[in-house]
Amino acid sequence: xxxxxxxxxxxxxxxxxxxxxxxxxxxxxxxxxxxxxxxxxxxxxxxxxxxxxxxxxxxxxxxxxxxxxxxxxxxxxxxxxxxxxxxxxxxxxxxxxxxxxxxxxxxxxxxxxxxxxxxxxxxxxxxxxxxxxxxxxxxxxxxxxxxxxxxxxxxxxxxxxxxxxxxxxxxxxxxxxxxxxxxxxxxxxxxxxxxxxxxxxxxxxxxxxxxxxxxxxxxxxxxxxxxxxxxxxxxxxxxxxxxxxxxxxxxxxxxxxxxxxxxxxxxxxxxxxxxxxxxxxxxxxxxxxxxxxxxxxxxxxxxxxxxxxxxxxxxxxxxx
Amino acid sequence: xxxxxxxxxxxxxxxxxxxxxxxxxxxxxxxxxxxxxxxxxxxxxxxxxxxxxxxxxxxxxxxxxxxxxxxxxxxxxxxxxxxxxxxxxxxxxxxxxxxxxxxxxxxxxxxxxxxxxxxxxxxxxxxxxxxxxxxxxxxxxxxxxxxxxxxxxxxxxxxxxxxxxxxxxxxxxxxxxxxxxxxxxxxxxxxxxxxxxxxxxxxxxxxxxxxxxxxxxxxxxxxxxxxxxxxxxxxxxxxxxxxxxxxxxxxxxxxxxxxxxxxxxxxxxxxxxxxxxxxxxxxxxxxxxxxxxxxxxxxxxxxxxxxxxxxxxxxxxxxxxxxxxxxxxxxxxxxxxxxxxxxxxxxxxxxxxxxxxxxxxxxxxxxxxxxxxxxxxxxxxxxxxxxxxxxxxxxxxxxx
Numbered sequence: 001x002x003x004x005x006x007x008x009x010x011x012x013x014x015x016x017x018x019x020x021x022x023x024x025x026x027x028x029x030x031x032x033x034x035x036x037x038x039x040x041x042x043x044x045x046x047x048x049x050x051x052x053x054x055x056x057x058x059x060x061x062x063x064x065x066x067x068x069x070x071x072x073x074x075x076x077x078x079x080x081x082x083x084x085x086x087x088x089x090x091x092x093x094x095x096x097x098x099x100x101x102x103x104x105x106x107x108x109x110x111x112x113x114x115x116x117x118x119x120x121x122x123x124x125x126x127x128x129x130x131x132x133x134x135x136x137x138x139x140x141x142x143x144x145x146x147x148x149x150x151x152x153x154x155x156x157x158x159x160x161x162x163x164x165x166x167x168x169x170x171x172x173x174x175x176x177x178x179x180x181x182x183x184x185x186x187x188x189x190x191x192x193x194x195x196x197x198x199x200x201x202x203x204x205x206x207x208x209x210x211x212x213x214x215x216x217x218x219x220x221x222x223x224x225x226x227x228x229x230x231x232x233x234x235x236x237x238x239x240x241x242x243x244x245x246x247x248x249x250x251x252x253x254x255x256x257x258x259x260x261x262x263x264x265x266x267x268x269x270x271x272x273x274x275x276x277x278x279x280x281x282x283x284x285x286x287x288x289x290x291x292x293x294x295x296x297x298x299x300x301x302x303x304x305x306x307x308x309x310x311x312x313x314x315x316x317x318x319x320x
Numbered sequence: 321x322x323x324x325x326x327x328x329x330x331x332x333x334x335x336x337x338x339x340x341x342x343x344x345x346x347x348x349x350x351x352x353x354x355x356x357x358x359x360x361x362x363x364x365x366x367x368x369x370x371x372x373x374x375x376x377x378x379x380x381x382x383x384x385x386x387x388x389x390x391x392x393x394x395x396x397x398x399x400x401x402x403x404x405x406x407x408x409x410x411x412x413x414x415x416x417x418x419x420x421x422x423x424x425x426x427x428x429x430x431x432x433x434x435x436x437x438x439x440x441x442x443x444x445x446x447x448x449x450x451x452x453x454x455x456x457x458x459x460x461x462x463x464x465x466x467x468x469x470x471x472x473x474x475x476x477x478x479x480x481x482x483x484x485x486x487x488x489x490x491x492x493x494x495x496x497x498x499x500x501x502x503x504x505x506x507x508x509x510x511x512x513x514x515x516x517x518x519x520x521x522x523x524x525x526x527x528x529x530x531x532x533x534x535x536x537x538x539x540x541x542x543x544x545x546x547x548x549x550x551x552x553x554x555x556x557x558x559x560x561x562x563x564x565x566x567x568x569x570x571x572x573x574x575x576x577x578x579x580x581x582x583x584x585x586x587x588x589x590x591x592x593x594x595x596x597x598x599x600x601x602x603x604x605x606x607x608x609x610x611x612x613x614x615x616x617x618x619x620x621x622x623x624x625x626x627x628x629x630x631x632x633x634x635x636x637x638x639x640x641x642x643x644x645x646x647x648x649x650x651x652x653x654x655x656x657x658x659x660x661x662x663x664x665x666x667x668x669x670x671x672x673x674x675x676x677x678x679x680x681x682x683x684x685x686x687x688x689x690x691x692x693x694x695x696x697x698x699x700x701x702x703x704x705x706x707x708x709x710x711x712x713x714x715x716x717x718x719x720x
Contacts, residue, residue, distance in 0.1 A: 029418045036411070130499055138500030140454045141406060141431040143438060143461050159442060235438040238406045238431040277411065280401055284363055 003184050011177035018169035022162060032161035033277055035233060038168035041269035042175060042226030043246075044253035048265030049179050050219040051254060053188065054107065054212050055195040057115050059247050060122025064220040066242030067095045067125065068227025070136060073144040073237050084150045088232075092224045099220030103213030122244050129239040141238030144231055158232040168229050172266065175222050180262040182218070191215050252290075256297055258304020267305050352650050354390060356381070356397040356640065357416030357424045357445075359436065364404025366428040368584075369451060369629055373426040374399060376450070376626075376633025379618065380641075390641045393650070402427055406435035417443035422652045423644075425636050430454035440465035446656040450636035451629055453501070455714065458677040462717035465656045467678045469636035470628075473501070474711050476578055476599045477508035479684045479704045480549075483597075484516045489546035489574050491521050495536055495560070496551035498525035505551040505578050521545060530556060533563045541569055550577035550598075554584065561589040561596075570595065581689050581698055583627045590696035593689045600685040602628040602667065603698055611667040626667075635666040639673060639680070671706065677713035684709035 025031045043065050050056050068091050075087025082090070106117050129136045136142055146155035157163035182188050194201045194208045202208050231237050240246070249272070257268020272290070279286035301307050358377050361370035381395045389395065398421045400412030409432035413424055422445035427433045433452035438461075440447055446465040449457055453473045457466065492513055496502035502525060510520045522543040524536045540548055548569070552560050557580055564570045574597065581598035604615045604625035614634065618626045626634070639659060644650055647658035660675040668682045686702040 029415050032414055032418075033411070133500050133503060137456075138503075139429075139431060140456060140500050141434055143434055143456070234407075234410060234435065236406065236410075236435045238435065240405050240407060240431070280403075280408075280412075281415075284401065 004181060007177055007180045007184070011173055011180075014173045014176075015170055018166055018173070021169070022166055027160070027162045031165055033274060035161050035165040035168050037270050037273040038165065038172045039226050039229045039233065040250070040253065040273055041266045042168070042172050042229065043223050043250045044257070044265035044269040045172070045176055045179065045262070046219045046222035046226065047250045047254040048257070048259045048262065049222060050215060051259040052262070053183065053191040053195065053215045056107070056110075056216075057251065058118045058219075059115050059244060059251065060118030060120075060125075061219070061223050061250050062242050062244065062246035063122040063125035064095050064099060064223035065227040065230070065246065065250075066129065066237065066239075067098075068092060068224025069231040069237040069241060070129065070142065070227075071095065071224075072228040073142045073231045074135060076144050076146060076231075077142070079147055084147050088150070088228050091228055092221050095224035095227075096217045096221030100213055100217035103216030103220075104209060107209060107212035107216055119244055119247075122242070122247055126239055126242045126244070129242050136239070139239060141236055144235050144237070146232065146235065150232075159235060164229070164233045168233075171225060171229060175225060176262050176266060179218075179222070183262060187211065187214075252294060256294060256304055258301070258306035260303050261306045264304050264306030271305065351389075351391070351393045353394045353396050354641070354644050354650050355421040355423065356395065356637070357400065357413065357419075357421030358397055358426045359400045359402045359409055359413040359416055359424060359432070360426040361404045361428045362399065362401040366404040369428050370402075370404075370426075372627055372629040373428070373451065373633045375622065376630040377426060377637060379621065379630070380634050380637030383617070384637075384641060391645050391648075393644065395641070397421070402432050404428060404432075406431040409433075410435045410439060413445070413447070414439065414443060417445035422446070423640050423650070423655065424448070425640065426450055426633055427452065430457065433457055434461055437461055437463060437466045440652075444652050446652040446659075448636040448639055450633040455504075458679040459714040459716040462677050462714075462719060464678075464719055465652065467636075467639065467656075467659060467673060467680070469639050469673075469680045470632040471601045471682065471684055471709075472679060473504060473508070475679075475682075475684055475709055476601070477505065477512060478709050478711055479599055479686050479702070480509060480576075481512040481516060482704060482708070483576075483686045483702055484512055484518060487547070487574070489518070491519050491544065491546050493521060493540050493543055493545040493548045494523040494551070495533075495540060495548055496523070496525055497553070497556055498527045501553075502551045506549070509549045509551075526552075526556075528556065531559055533560050534567065537563060537567045537569050541567070541572065545573055547574035547576060550575060550580045552577070553579050553582075557582075557585045558588045561585060561592040565592040581687070583625075586689065586696060586698070590689070594691050594696060595689065597686065597688050597701075600628075600687045600698055600700065602626075602631040603685065603687065603700055605698075605700060606667065606685070608667065608669040610665045610669065614667045631667050635668065635671070635680070635682075638664055638666050668706075674710070674713065676719070677717040678719075679710060679713070681706045681710045 047058055047061050050058055071091035071094055072088050075082050076084055109117055130139055191211050198208050253269040253272045254265040256272055258264035279289055360373045361367050377397055381397055384390050384395045398416055400416045402409035402412045409427050413436045424445055424447040427436055428451050430452040433449050436447050449468040450470050455472050455474050458468050494506045496506040506523055513520050524539055526536050576597035578599055581593055581596055642662055642664040643655040643659040647654040659673050662673045672681045674681050683706045684704050685700050687698045687700045690699045
């Protein structure tokens with residue numbers, strides 16, 4: 001089977017697993033947590049795409065996530081202006097477009113400087129969400145009333161755990177498949193070549209800024225899609241969602257799962273999110289415990305949790 | 321911490337049922353207990369306020385159980401950490417509500433309260449705010465399962481107008497934290513000043529978390545003002561108070577604050593705010609028979625005076641108890657229904673839960689920090705009765 005065929009088959013199998021999980025897990029706290037985990041997994045995926053294709057570590061992806069949520073929320077709040085079916089995709093496209101423009105500048109900066117730049121831009125968005133009270137509701141947040149129907153589905157579907165879990169799961173699988181297909185394409189290979197040796201790619205005659213900016217835009221668009229689902233599910237968004245600590249969590253999820261594979265950040269998000277929710281119940285020191293876990297994973301599994309199968313296979317191969 | 325708390329609840333429950341007749345105890349055991357969920361801050365920026373909320377809940381629960389429960393129902397409560405973050409507040413409240421503790425109370429930030437408010441129908445829960453001040457909670461965002469047992473920002477501003485009218489100062493300035501609360505309060509004060517024929521000559525908006533207020537204080541001093549309206553809280557209020565005294569601002573003009581002369585400011589900078597005025601939502605010296613009983617029992621237990629968040633949370637718990645009593649049920653939907661128009665006794669005297677917007681109609685106070693011998697404390701100068709202190713329901717509120 002070709003690479004693209006394998007990805008399509010994997011995506012179909014993963015998509016089919018969604019309804020199975022929804023049928024097995026009784027609707028309640030757990031299913032709601034799973035729905036939220038999927039939404040954050042999409043954010044982690046976006047951070048992973050940037051790390052994988054561009055080799056760039058972002059400390060500002062909560063800004064794209066939050067911008068998607070706020071734009072969708074504002075769009076839904078003005079139903080006379082735009083139908084919801086237009087407002088939601090527009091929110092994603094707008095964030096991707098802005099990221100492309102920004103990307104043309106920021107991808108020229110490398111390493112720690114890039115991380116600091118994304119941190120600064122992200123915090124600027126956080127301040128803006130706090131200060132633009134007329135539009136965002138400021139520190140009190142934005143309450144969003146959904147229209148009766150969106151894409152032919154009753155609004156309640158988006159706000160019930162059963163409905164949102166399926167929607168977020170399918171969106172997560174589709175976006176991950178898209179990222180995997182892209183990584184295999186000519187464009188994906190080019191960005192990886194640039195990631196490994198930008199000087200050389202340029203020497204071979206490739207422009208290196210445009211492809212990297214395109215990856216930045218794609219990554220921003222994926223994060224924004226997560227934000228749109230977030231605001232649909234919660235009916236509420238506040239500046240805390242844009243805060244750098246959310247960017248930090250997304251980065252931890254991506255690193256925990258490993259960014260060498262597309263699915264690594266998804267696994268990292270599931271582990272981080274569900275573990276955190278369990279730890280919060282048991283102890284106020286949950287942040288410390290999660291930190292220790294991350295250190296252990298980084299030391300013993302530098303490729304993250306998704307590197308585990310490969311390591312096992314290699315050890316197995318060595319023994320045989 | 322958690323296990324000790326549960327042990328306390330258990331011990332109280334045991335004591336109460338052992339004291340009762342065996343038959344009565346059996347009858348009580350059959351009644352559905354009242355299960356209260358407390359999504360409040362145990363970590364994060366508001367953890368200190370969360371402690372006050374938990375004390376208020378604990379006190380109300382123990383008092384009810386010691387008296388044999390509410391209509392023979394024991395009261396249980398469970399705490400969820402909202403981490404001073406609305407996203408975590410939603411999850412903490414969801415876990416509590418779906419786990420059977422659907423009578424929710426006590427989130428700290430208005431954003432957390434608003435995040436919870438949107439989910440109540442889905443969880444078959446209700447939420448009583450005892451700290452959230454944003455007007456939206458009883459305005460645009462109001463709902464049949466959403467209640468406020470504390471003062472809103474609009475209520476705090478209602479007492480400023482009458483107070484200003486009796487003051488000689490004509491030229492005012494404003495020093496407010498640069499975010500939604502500070503800006504809204506500044507706008508409200510400006511309106512109140514204009515209505516009473518005063519002038520607001522200068523407004524400064526230092527960012528949250530400012531340490532050095534010198535540039536703002538020198539602007540205020542240079543503007544030839546006679547009074548300043550201060551809208552700062554927590555560490556900001558303490559820093560401002562110390563520097564305002566140091567640079568002679570406090571000696572030159574009248575300082576009056578929104579949530580400025582609160583116990584946290586008094587504890588950290590008591591000497592610095594002597595002479596300052598401010599809105600006081602609750603004070604232990606409040607002269608109602610219920611409050612005298614409440615303060616006496618509180619002092620016996622905690623060896624200090626109750627603060628406003630403690631008294632308001634206690635009031636919110638009383639609202640839940642009386643709602644359950646009237647509904648004859650612990651079902652959140654029925655209790656919420658029963659709370660409409662409910663009148664009950666609280667430390668604030670007899671209060672009423674207004675059916676139109678679910679704002680508790682309660683009195684509000686203005687006072688001044690004074691030094692009595694060695695003791696720095698607040699003296700109430702003006703009590704605005706409930707009817708005047710509570711603005712009419714917002715037109716933006718449409719009960720669904």
